[in-house]
Amino acid sequence: MQKAVEATMNPNPPNAFRPGDHAIQSGIQLKGVCKSYGDEWERQDVIVELTAEITPGELTVIVGPSGCGKSTLVNLIAGFEKPDRGEILLNGKPVTGPGRDRMVVFQETALIPWQTTYQNIVFGPNLRGDLKGAALHDEAVRLLRKVGLGEFMHKYPLQLSGGMQRRAELARALINQPELMIMDEPFRGLDAMSRGLMQEFFLKLFEENRRTNLFVTSEIDEAIFLADRLILLANRPSHVRAVIDVKLPRPRHYAMLSSPEAYAYKREAMAILHEEAMKSFKATATSQDFIDAFSRRTD
Amino acid sequence: MADIAHVENRIMPERVKRSRMSKVLGNAEFWRGLLALVVFVLLWEVGARWKEFFGYSLPYVGLLPPPSDVAVAWTKVLPKWGYWESWYQSFKRVLSGFIAAMIIGIPFGLMLAVNRYFRDIFFPPFEVLRPIPPLAWVPASLIFWPTNEMSIAFVTFLGAFFTIVINVLGGARSIDVRYLRAAQSMGATQWDLFWKIILPGTLPSIFTGAAVGMGITWEVVLAAEMISGGGTQGSGGLGFFIWNSYMGGSLPQIVVGMISIGIAGYISSSLIRMIGTHFMPWRRMF
Ligand SMILES: Nc1ncnc2c1ncn2[C@@H]1O[C@H](COP(=O)(O)OP(=O)(O)OP(=O)(O)O)[C@@H](O)[C@H]1O
Ligand SMILES: [Mg+2]
Numbered sequence: 001m002q003k004a005v006e007a008t009m010n011p012n013p014p015n016a017f018r019p020g021d022h023a024i025q026s027g028i029q030l031k032g033v034c035k036s037y038g039d040e041w042e043r044q045d046v047i048v049e050l051t052a053e054i055t056p057g058e059l060t061v062i063v064g065p066s067g068c069g070k071s072t073l074v075n076l077i078a079g080f081e082k083p084d085r086g087e088i089l090l091n092g093k094p095v096t097g098p099g100r101d102r103m104v105v106f107q108e109t110a111l112i113p114w115q116t117t118y119q120n121i122v123f124g125p126n127l128r129g130d131l132k133g134a135a136l137h138d139e140a141v142r143l144l145r146k147v148g149l150g151e152f153m154h155k156y157p158l159q160l161s162g163g164m165q166r167r168a169e170l171a172r173a174l175i176n177q178p179e180l181m182i183m184d185e186p187f188r189g190l191d192a193m194s195r196g197l198m199q200e201f202f203l204k205l206f207e208e209n210r211r212t213n214l215f216v217t218s219e220i221d222e223a224i225f226l227a228d229r230l231i232l233l234a235n236r237p238s239h240v241r242a243v244i245d246v247k248l249p250r251p252r253h254y255a256m257l258s259s260p261e262a263y264a265y266k267r268e269a270m271a272i273l274h275e276e277a278m279k280s281f282k283a284t285a286t287s288q289d290f291i292d293a294f295s296r297r298t299d
Numbered sequence: 300m301a302d303i304a305h306v307e308n309r310i311m312p313e314r315v316k317r318s319r320m321s322k323v324l325g326n327a328e329f330w331r332g333l334l335a336l337v338v339f340v341l342l343w344e345v346g347a348r349w350k351e352f353f354g355y356s357l358p359y360v361g362l363l364p365p366p367s368d369v370a371v372a373w374t375k376v377l378p379k380w381g382y383w384e385s386w387y388q389s390f391k392r393v394l395s396g397f398i399a400a401m402i403i404g405i406p407f408g409l410m411l412a413v414n415r416y417f418r419d420i421f422f423p424p425f426e427v428l429r430p431i432p433p434l435a436w437v438p439a440s441l442i443f444w445p446t447n448e449m450s451i452a453f454v455t456f457l458g459a460f461f462t463i464v465i466n467v468l469g470g471a472r473s474i475d476v477r478y479l480r481a482a483q484s485m486g487a488t489q490w491d492l493f494w495k496i497i498l499p500g501t502l503p504s505i506f507t508g509a510a511v512g513m514g515i516t517w518e519v520v521l522a523a524e525m526i527s528g529g530g531t532q533g534s535g536g537l538g539f540f541i542w543n544s545y546m547g548g549s550l551p552q553i554v555v556g557m558i559s560i561g562i563a564g565y566i567s568s569s570l571i572r573m574i575g576t577h578f579m580p581w582r583r584m585f
Contacts, residue, residue: 080480100486110477114499114581123495124485156581176485 025056026091026101026179026212028077033086035072036237045237046072050086052231052240054180059206059213061223063269064233065277070216071107073238074184077214078104090180100128103178105186107216109165111157117144117168118153124176131175143171147201163194170202182214187222196254199225207251220273224248224265225257232269235276242272340366364551369558372551382540389536389563392448392520396455397513404460404512405505408467413497425464433458433519437526451523458519459512466511470504471497503582506575510568517564537563 035047046069054060064070075081077088079098088095090102111120121140125131131139144153147167149160157165166186173181186202187195203226206213217223223230227246234241246265248256256262323329347365350356364372376382410417411425433454440450474497482496524538535543541556576583 078480078484080483098480098483100484103484104480106477106481108477110475110481112478112481112496114502114579116581123482127482127488127491127495128486158581178484 025210027056028054028180028212028214029087029089029092030077031087031089033073033076033083033088035069035076035081035083047076047083048237048239050233050239052243054212054214055229056212057210058228059215059226060229060231061215061217061227062231062233063217063220063223063273064238065235065273066218068233068235069238070218070233071184073233074104074182074214074216078102078182100124100176101179103173103176103181105169105173105181105183107184107186107188109157109162109169111165111168111172113157116154116156117149117160120157120168121153121172121175124172139175140171143175144168147171163190163198166190167198170198174205178211180212180214182216184216185218186215188217195222200254202226203252220266220269221257224262224269225252225254230265230269232272232276235279241276242269244268364554368551369554372549373555376552376555385535385537385540386559386563389520389524389538389560392451392455392524392536393513393516393563393567395452396520397459397509397516399452399456400459400463400512400516401509404463404508405467408464408508409471409493409497409501411464411468412471412501413493425461429461429465433515434522434526437523451520454523455516455519458515459509462512462515463505463508466504466508467501470501470507473504474500502579506571506579509575510571513567513571514564517560517567521560 030050030052033047033050034045036043036045038044050073062070062073072081076083077095079095079102111117112123115123118140121144122136125136125139141150141153144150147170149164149168149171152160152164152168157168160168166189170186173183187198190198199222206226215223215226224246230244230246231240232242232244233239244265248259248261248265343360343363344365344367345352346357346360347363349361356362407421411422412418436454436457437450440453441447444450444453478496478500479492482492487495520536521538521541524536525542537556537560540559541553544550544552544556
């Protein structure tokens, strides 16, 4: 049984159509990016002077507290919104709008509700006409099986559980073979069990074709488990607080998370994030009591 | 590594396929509804015949013709050509106004939704005209249009048009931007976005607008038929049928006309619901 399961889980069986083969590896450079919302009277700076790099073929993980501007950053890189100042370069060329070279897996599910799971998967290739007929069908079914939705492909998204929707979305992103995959907290809201499985599955895919990946999360364990490079964002307004290169060997296994190296990374990251959290609490005078109580407890 | 599939893919129990009829008959809801109707008719009958039983009549209810009298009046008009002609005339007016409103209203609403310049130009006059009740248009349209028939059709059209447009516009504008963005990053052109995201995403609102618009259309047609008091028994439609019964002093026949309209309205909205479920399979499970 386990053997059979392993076989179906192998993302690239020998003779299958292999999307990753000729993928171009894209890199992103962010230079002094600023973004704020609101009008002149009530301007709220969300991102200020953010400079970072997403290296081709690497899995870059962005970590930051909730509300710090991670999704905003995703929208900027994807080209759905424009930065107020600064530059975003994709392979050296400025990003001017959305493009099929960058696929986003949104924080909330964005499966199209009036298309079945299968129709959602084949939607992109059909639009562009780059994969057709039987080849497209086979590839779609293969991907759906791979994410464990083989029996559910003719259901509508609302008929799937939250976790199944996330997997369907992953499959939809994969079939479009983006040069850069952007995932905004894709596993948020999954139970610990499915989350762990999804992480391993996703990591396996990544380690096989090394497609440049930007992964956003607020979970530090997830971040360290997946990342080649960890970008820690500071809160309000957000900019890069620290960059940690995670040098755990690949392929990775969940057990590695309890290794001393992983633990060292985690401590380093936690110390920084904790500092940030304290800073944002201090920013509001009314929370002084809370901070006092908190510092006494940690002393 | 375990298969992800095994975490959540429970095999759903195979649904037993049953015929539509047996589904309805085995449904407690259906029987409760039927019982309620029967009780209602019985109460009405007793209330209306109170005088015969107890010597004095109930206020208000006592003035109504009992349902048995209505049934008798109905059997009298059923074989008459004029009665069915009334049905036909009213339906024809409702449908022509309604279909015209759909044909013009849907593209108009979509244009308002997707094109800013179009919206800037056409939305203000639209919003000024919208609050005018359709019946306020009757005198003006009687003067404007050469025939009675055309003025009724026009007023009917207006009744549905504004509702449909405002629903289509609202529906199209409230489509989640994530669907548009997802499609865009998969390589959708403007054309694709319109046909594959905006239009299907607006369908539910189109059908809501159609259902509400259909209701208004019936109201308007009936009122217009009464006001214009069109011609002979048959060509007057169900509105004139009621008016005529009132003039002739036949109370049961008035009620026959009213119930006929209820049934006609029910048929129309069922049709819209049926078409809706056909075109929106993803909403079927609710
Ligand atoms: N379209 C918008 N208009 C106004 N403010 C916005 C908009 N989008 C985001 N913001 C603000 O920007 C800040 C960052 O939001 P964002 O969604 O990027 O956070 P996040 O880091 O993704 O949070 P989470 O982890 O909870 O998803 C928030 O304070 C939010 O109120
Ligand atoms: Mg977010």
